[in-house]
Amino acid sequence: MTALLEVTNLSKTYQISNLWFKDRIIKALEPISFQIQAHKTLAIVGETGSGKSTVAKLLVGAETITSGEIKLNGQSLQQGNFKQRCQHIRMIFQDSGTTLNPSLTIEQLLDEPLLLNTDLNEEERVQLIRDTLHKVGLLAEHMSFYPHMFSGGQKQRISLARAIILKPQVIILDEALGALDPSLRSQMINLLLDLQQQMGLAYILIGHNLGIVKHFSDDIIVLCQGKVLEQGKTSQVLNNPQHKYTKKLIMSQQFQLVRQQTTAKTKTK
Numbered sequence: 362m363t364a365l366l367e368v369t370n371l372s373k374t375y376q377i378s379n380l381w382f383k384d385r386i387i388k389a390l391e392p393i394s395f396q397i398q399a400h401k402t403l404a405i406v407g408e409t410g411s412g413k414s415t416v417a418k419l420l421v422g423a424e425t426i427t428s429g430e431i432k433l434n435g436q437s438l439q440q441g442n443f444k445q446r447c448q449h450i451r452m453i454f455q456d457s458g459t460t461l462n463p464s465l466t467i468e469q470l471l472d473e474p475l476l477l478n479t480d481l482n483e484e485e486r487v488q489l490i491r492d493t494l495h496k497v498g499l500l501a502e503h504m505s506f507y508p509h510m511f512s513g514g515q516k517q518r519i520s521l522a523r524a525i526i527l528k529p530q531v532i533i534l535d536e537a538l539g540a541l542d543p544s545l546r547s548q549m550i551n552l553l554l555d556l557q558q559q560m561g562l563a564y565i566l567i568g569h570n571l572g573i574v575k576h577f578s579d580d581i582i583v584l585c586q587g588k589v590l591e592q593g594k595t596s597q598v599l600n601n602p603q604h605k606y607t608k609k610l611i612m613s614q615q616f617q618l619v620r621q622q623t624t625a626k627t628k629t630k
């Protein structure tokens with residue numbers, strides 16, 4: 362069966378030019394390969410600077426690839442073909458508040474990708490905006506509101522609405538759940554899982570929080586300094602980590618969790 366998304370030997374090197382010294386080469390991402398099927402979630406984890414966002418930027422075409430190939434439904438994605446990528450691969454960031462243009466209403470914000478990428482008439486676009494808001498748990502009345510009138514969790518839903526309105530096949534969640542408090546986060550995860558089931562979406566979940574990763578993803582890639590250290594089924598990798606870096610990552614999160622629980626207990630005393 363052809364994978365929905367197939368990435369082969371994708372890599373990224375930056376060359377920093379300097380007038381006085383030799384050019385500096387930064388290997389942001391060493392060759393990485395993976396596949397994702399519809400309805401599945403792949404998590405990419407690693408510490409700061411490990412190359413997680415570089416993978417995301419290469420997939421959405423925000424950076425040029427140094428080597429490798431990205432195939433969607435068996436077809437190679439051409440560098441610079443933003444229209445093709447925009448429709449099929451969408452991205453949601455951690456800080457939705459700053460990615461939503463504050464001077465546009467929700468209707469205008471959701472209309473933008475439709476105007477750029479579809480031939481729908483005004484009536485059809487408005488209907489699609491209503492339906493999409495409904496899908497993410499918002500109301501048609503919200504169309505005339507501005508982003509500042511929403512809470513952080515609701516802004517995240519607006520970003521999700523903007524991401525799904527073009528009926529994409531892949532959504533990249535770049536630290537998209539990290540800033541939400543635990544109850545909003547679980548609501549958002551449930552919504553994402555529902556949408557995945559309804560729309561057959563594949564997610565790429567980029568983040569630090571291994572609790573979310575364990576709950577949410579089917580497969581995992583552990584990155585360190587641009588290199589893949591471990592790759593496989595999430596349950597296998599997290600229950601039986603082979604590399605000492607992965608073990609350290611798991612240990613440090615367990616330690617943080619115990620510390621948070623202890624602080625919470627002390628506060629309630």
Ligand SMILES: Nc1ncnc2c1ncn2[C@@H]1O[C@H](COP(=O)(O)OP(=O)(O)OP(=O)(O)O)[C@@H](O)[C@H]1O
Pocket residue numbers: 375387388389390407408409410411412413414415416
């Ligand atoms: N435009 C750029 N020019 C030069 N180096 C870059 C550029 N973008 C990223 N890098 C370098 O590539 C490496 C990987 O960065 P990347 O942002 O992918 O890491 P990350 O794992 O997403 O980190 P974080 O969790 O902090 O976002 C880092 O060493 C970074 O400094």
